[in-house]
Each structure stands twice: as structure tokens, then as C-alpha cells.
Amino acid sequence: MERESMEFDVVIVGAGPAGLSAACRLMQQANAAEQELTVCVVEKGSEVGAHILSGAVIESRALDELFPDWKERGAPLNTPVTEDELYLLKDGESAKKLPNALIPKTMHNEGNYIVSLGNVTRWLGEQAESLGVEIFPGFAASEVLYHDDGSVKGIATGDMGIGADGSEKDSYMPGMELHAKYTLFAEGCRGHLGKQLYSQFELDKDADAQHYGIGIKELWDIDPAKHKPGLVVHGSGWPLSGGTSGGFFLYHTDDNQVVVGLIVDLNYANPYISPFDEFQRLKHHPVLKQHLEGGKRVSYGARAIAKGGFNALPEMVFPGGLLIGCNAGTLNFAKIKGTHTAMKSGMLAAESVFAALQAGCTGGKKLDSFNTAFKDSWLYEELYRTRNFGPAMHKFGPFLGGAFNFIDQNIFGGKLPITLRDNHEDYAQMRPASEFTPIAYPKPDGVLSFDKLSSVFLSNTNHEEDQPCHLTLKDPSVPLAKNLPTYAEPAQRYCPAGVYEVVEDDAGQPSFQINAQNCVHCKTCDIKDPAQNIVWVTPEGTGGPNYPNM
Known part of the structure; x- marks a missing residue:
């Protein structure tokens, strides 16, 4: 069957904060100008929000601009931050609580939610739908379409009903071109x-190497007597060691619930590191245990973050389109926040696109006005002022790097006349297993710590089993021929969902087994594989996790 096509003024791939903010801003402008505008948002999750995972403490700055009356509209920002705590964990039992005066300003959360x-x-x-945006959940954008001149024409959604052997099943339905x-x-x-767009248009040729972390998160119902709505707890140190860095978070939200998680920087060298098991071990530390003990874990998820x-920002514009939000890496790691920055990038994109359409542009043009x-914008200034935060932590470690960032942020306001660089790709930092000792992680107790499969169950992850594997290998021989003897095949450990096994x-x-049904779409394998042999592609629409209240 030939693919059908639909025409829109603007197509947006991804119904996250950036994509939906762009859609809302486009329609706000069109409605104010009484101009007809067709905007479509394509979302691979089964519903809007199904694949969204973040800590999350957010600033309302972008939301204040997009919907000044968001409180009256019922936006679910119900728990203002009431207290900040920051800890350095020395070992499995002891910790030092840092005074607010020694914490970089970027990590203060007064006024946040x-x-x-x-x-x-x-x-x-x-809000987007009420403004006239068309949202199509359950459809994965699988292909970029181009005009003859090389500019972006739109996207095609993936075919549905393809069997694992590539054959068309009775339920086959071809994708649609938008x-x-x-x-x-x-x-x-x-x-x-x-x-693909980075490669096609060389968008990152003038940027530093992008860096990533994997964030693993759980939602807990806790004892009401322990609940402190608005309490924000951050920390670093144990159990991460030996050059492996990251930090934890624990937030008291509403309804007697807390969220707890660990971010592990993906530039670690030891192939025996398992971020999932480090997180499970972390929850036994008294700083976290005091909040969780007596509670019940109700949800689990994992997601990579661009930090x-x-x-590391790429060129965000190219003929016919833009990269926005975390697709471009707009997260402010110094604040551990990316929602307000993603939203603002989407709003700026919407304003540039609408101005071009009003001027009669028929597409294909590169929107230099966005740059x-x-x-x-305040987005540029905020990111510029925190440009040294991550490189300082990578170069100098948590102690000296933290001291540098305190001076840079609290004393100089991010205006030190130097720019630190870190151009080492995360995957290339892994060293041979022969240089390390295997890590004997404690067995989960089923009370505070758990195994991967029971965790994946709580993420409500599901994929149609009879479909092509969306975790593709450039060379199927690499896992056993190269990664196993050199790195003890680290995919078995860096994946937080038990997708990869050597059986x-x-x-x-031995054989290399891929349990694609377990995949929570975190993208860690695509990032951390030392051979860069694993390529994550979109599975059939609606597949993946379905996160409730995450």
C-alpha cells in the first residue's frame, strides 16, 4: 500500500514540555491574529504523558509566560518547595549535611514546585487541544522526509502490523506522511x-561533545506521619566512587508520596558499574531510608538526560525545521532542571515559525531569526552563566568542582572570564574490565531494594511481541566478539530494565539476548555502548512504558 499524506502548517514530533509549549504558543499567536493555522503533534506514547519521566522540581518561569493564569486553569503545580536539604554521603552509614550558605545558588529551590x-x-x-492543536498519540515518527533541495518536508509515522520477520500481518497498516x-x-x-538530523546537517560540528546521565526514579507511598510536603533533598557521594559521579534526589510531593531517584553520569570508566544496582543500594542509606521505611513502592522508570x-548546544535550526528542548540539550544541569528551559525553547521556536508564516514563507527556509x-532571551543567558558547571565537576571531581562552582555561581554569578571544556565522549571513557574487580551488589531485600524485572513491571512497559526489534545492532558479532572479552559486555549492567543478557x-x-519487550525507552544503550553498535529506533506506536503520576 502507498502511504497517505496530510498537510499541515507545522508538525511537531513529541508531546513533551517543549513540543506542547511550541504548539500552544503557535495557536495563541494565530488566534490573536485571527489567522487560520494547522498544527499537529505526533506522540509515540499511548497517551500524552505516558513516556514522560523527570524528578521533578520545576521553575514556573516559562509557564508564567505561556499561561499567566495557569493557577486558575488548574495546572497541577500543587506542592511548592518549603525546604531544601543537601547531603554529602561519606559511606553507607554517615553523611554530612551542607549549610545553605555553601550551596551554589543554582541549586536553591525557593519559589519552585x-x-x-x-x-x-x-x-x-x-490546553493545546483547547486552542485547536491536533494531537495524535500512539503514532511513532520513524522517518524524516526531505524535499528535493534537501530541506525537511515533514515526517512519516511507522508502519503498524509488521511481524518480527518483516512480513505484513493481518493487522498491517502503512505509516502516514505528515x-x-x-x-x-x-x-x-x-x-x-x-x-539523523545532527548528522544530515552537521548541527553539532561547532559544539562540544554532549554528555549524558541516566536518571532512575521510583514513586513511593509513605507513612503519613513521615510526610513533609515540599521537602527537597539532594545529595552526592556514596555509593558512587572510583571516578563514577552523579547525585540523588528525594522529594516529598502531595498525597503522602515521595519520589526518589539517582542520576549516574554516563562518563564512568568501570564496566562493572550497574546504575540500577547503585540506586537500590543507595536507598538503604539512613538519609533516604528514614523517609522510605514502612512505605510501598508504586512506580518505577528510567530516562537518559542530556547534561x-x-x-554542547548544536545549531538548532536547519532548512525546514528546528530542534527544541532536550532534543537539542537545553537542560540546565547546574539546576538539575530542564522543563522551563525546554518550554522556553519551544516558545521561541513557535514565535519564529509564526513570524515566517505570517510573512508568507511556504517552508524550506532556514529560520535564522530563531538564533x-x-x-x-533569558534562556541563553541562563545556560551561558552555567556553562562551566558540568565541565568543572568532570575535570575536578565533586569537591574541587563543587568549590569552583560555588565561586563561579555565588560570587561571580556565572560570569568568570573562562570557559571550561570537556570534549571526551561518554562512551569512550569506558576502560577494559581487566582493570577492575567485579562488583558484588547486595541482593535486593524486597522492602527497600528490588530486582530489575519487578521494577519494569511497575513501569507498565509493553510492546507488541511480534514486531521487528527496535534495538538494532550495526554488527551482530560485536557483543560477543569484542564487548564481552574486553568489557565483560556492559550492556548487561548499564541497562536499567534487563533488556540485554549474555546467556x-x-x-x-554464550549468546547475546535482547529482551526488547522490557525496554523503557531510556536510550542508555544508544549512548553508552563502547562500540557504538546499538542503535535505538522507534518501535511500533503505543509501545514502551506507561508512567502514571511520574
């Missing part, structure tokens, strides 16, 4: 199509 970002996104989706004058790519961190910041608007047959011969 603890939220479920999934619920905030669902609310943004409602053409647009401008296409905005808001897929989130390490977007599948975004990667390279200002220095001007971006450089004149032996009765004769003791």
Missing part, C-alpha cells in the same frame, strides 16, 4: 530522528 511532569504534560496537552512548512523535533534526550549544557531570538546454552556457548 514539586510536580509529576507527566501530569503537567497531560495538562499542557489539554507534510509541513516547518517541522519541530521535540523527541527528548537522544531523539531517534534528532540523531552537556551551553557548550537571534534565542541569543536575546549460555547447554554446551556452555
Whole structure:
């Protein structure tokens, strides 16, 4: 069957904070100008918010601009931050609580809100639809379409009903082409199509290497007597050691619930590191245990974050489209926040696109006006002022790096006349397993710590089993021929969902097994594989996790 096509003024890939903010801003302008505008948002999750995962403490700055009356509209920002705590964990039992005077200003959370970002996104989706945006959940954008002159024409959604062997099942339905004058790519961190656009247009040729972390998060119901709505706890140190860095978070949200998680920087060298097991071990520390003990874990998820910041920003515009939000890496790691920055990038993109359409542009043009608007915005200034935060931590470690960042942020306001660089790719930092000792992680107790499969169950992850594997290998021989002897095949450990296994047959011969059904779409494998042999592509629409209240 031939693919059908639909025409829109603007197509947006991804119904996250960036994509939906862009959609809302486009329609606000069109409605104010009484101009007809067709805007479509394509979302691979089963519903808006299904794949959204973040801590999350958010600033309302971008939301204040997009919907000044967001409180009256019922936006789910119900828990203002009331107290900040920051700890340095020395070992499995002891910790030092840092006074506020020694904490970089970027990590102060007065005026911010603890939220479920999934619920905030669902609310943004409602606002977009009320403004006239068409949202298509359950359809994965699988291909970028181009005009003959090389400019972006739109996207095509993936075919449905393809069997694992590539044959067409009875349920087969071809994908649809969505053409647009401008296409905005808001897929989130390490977007599948975004990667292709980086390569096609050399968007990152003048940028520093992007850096990533994997964030693992759980939602807990806790003892009401322990509940402190608005309490924000951050920390670093144990159990991460030996050059492995990161930090934890624990937030008291509403309804007697807390969210707890660990971010592990993906530039670690030890192939025996398992971020999932480090997180499970972390929860036994008294600083966290005191909040969780007696509670019940109700949800689990994982997601990579782009943390390279200002220095790693690519060129965001190209003929016919833009990269926005975490697809471009706009997260401010110094604040551990990316929602307000993603939203603002989407709003700026919307304003540039609408101005071009009003001027009669029929598409294909490169929107240089976006670059001007971006450089004149508070988003640019905020990211620029925190450009040294990540490189300082990578170069100097948590102690000296933290001291540098305190001076840079609290004394100089991010205006030190130097720019630190870190151009070492995360995957290339892994060293041979022969240089390390295997880590004997404690067995989960089923009370505070758990195994991967029971965790994946709580993420409500599901994929149609009879479909092509969306975790593709450039060379199927690499896992056993190269990664296993050199790195003890680290995919078994860096994946937080038990997707990758090395199993032996009765004769003791190993094979590399991919349990794609378990995949929570975190993209860690695409980032951390030392051979860069694993390529994450979009599975059939609606597949993946379905995060409630995350």
C-alpha cells in the first residue's frame, strides 16, 4: 500500500514540555491574529504523558509566560518547595549535611514546585487541544522526509502490523506522511530522528561533545506521619566512587508520596558499574531510608538526560525545521532542571515559525531569526552563566568542582572570564574490565531494594511481541566478539530494565539476548555502548512504558 499524506502548517514530533509549549504558543499567536493555522503533534506514547519521566522540581518561569493564569486553569503545580536539604554521603552509614550558605545558588529551590511532569504534560496537552492543536498519540515518527533541495518536508509515522520477520500481518497498516512548512523535533534526550538530523546537517560540528546521565526514579507511598510536603533533598557521594559521579534526589510531593531517584553520569570508566544496582543500594542509606521505611513502592522508570549544557548546544535550526528542548540539550544541569528551559525553547521556536508564516514563507527556509531570538532571551543567558558547571565537576571531581562552582555561581554569578571544556565522549571513557574487580551488589531485600524485572513491571512497559526489534545492532558479532572479552559486555549492567543478557546454552556457548519487550525507552544503550553498535529506533506506536503520576 502507498502511504497517505496530510498537510499541515507545522508538525511537531513529541508531546513533551517543549513540543506542547511550541504548539500552544503557535495557536495563541494565530488566534490573536485571527489567522487560520494547522498544527499537529505526533506522540509515540499511548497517551500524552505516558513516556514522560523527570524528578521533578520545576521553575514556573516559562509557564508564567505561556499561561499567566495557569493557577486558575488548574495546572497541577500543587506542592511548592518549603525546604531544601543537601547531603554529602561519606559511606553507607554517615553523611554530612551542607549549610545553605555553601550551596551554589543554582541549586536553591525557593519559589519552585514539586510536580509529576507527566501530569503537567497531560495538562499542557489539554490546553493545546483547547486552542485547536491536533494531537495524535500512539503514532511513532520513524522517518524524516526531505524535499528535493534537501530541506525537511515533514515526517512519516511507522508502519503498524509488521511481524518480527518483516512480513505484513493481518493487522498491517502503512505509516502516514505528515507534510509541513516547518517541522519541530521535540523527541527528548537522544531523539531517534534528532540523531539523523545532527548528522544530515552537521548541527553539532561547532559544539562540544554532549554528555549524558541516566536518571532512575521510583514513586513511593509513605507513612503519613513521615510526610513533609515540599521537602527537597539532594545529595552526592556514596555509593558512587572510583571516578563514577552523579547525585540523588528525594522529594516529598502531595498525597503522602515521595519520589526518589539517582542520576549516574554516563562518563564512568568501570564496566562493572550497574546504575540500577547503585540506586537500590543507595536507598538503604539512613538519609533516604528514614523517609522510605514502612512505605510501598508504586512506580518505577528510567530516562537518559542530556547534561552537556551551553557548550554542547548544536545549531538548532536547519532548512525546514528546528530542534527544541532536550532534543537539542537545553537542560540546565547546574539546576538539575530542564522543563522551563525546554518550554522556553519551544516558545521561541513557535514565535519564529509564526513570524515566517505570517510573512508568507511556504517552508524550506532556514529560520535564522530563531538564533537571534534565542541569543536575546533569558534562556541563553541562563545556560551561558552555567556553562562551566558540568565541565568543572568532570575535570575536578565533586569537591574541587563543587568549590569552583560555588565561586563561579555565588560570587561571580556565572560570569568568570573562562570557559571550561570537556570534549571526551561518554562512551569512550569506558576502560577494559581487566582493570577492575567485579562488583558484588547486595541482593535486593524486597522492602527497600528490588530486582530489575519487578521494577519494569511497575513501569507498565509493553510492546507488541511480534514486531521487528527496535534495538538494532550495526554488527551482530560485536557483543560477543569484542564487548564481552574486553568489557565483560556492559550492556548487561548499564541497562536499567534487563533488556540485554549474555546467556549460555547447554554446551556452555554464550549468546547475546535482547529482551526488547522490557525496554523503557531510556536510550542508555544508544549512548553508552563502547562500540557504538546499538542503535535505538522507534518501535511500533503505543509501545514502551506507561508512567502514571511520574
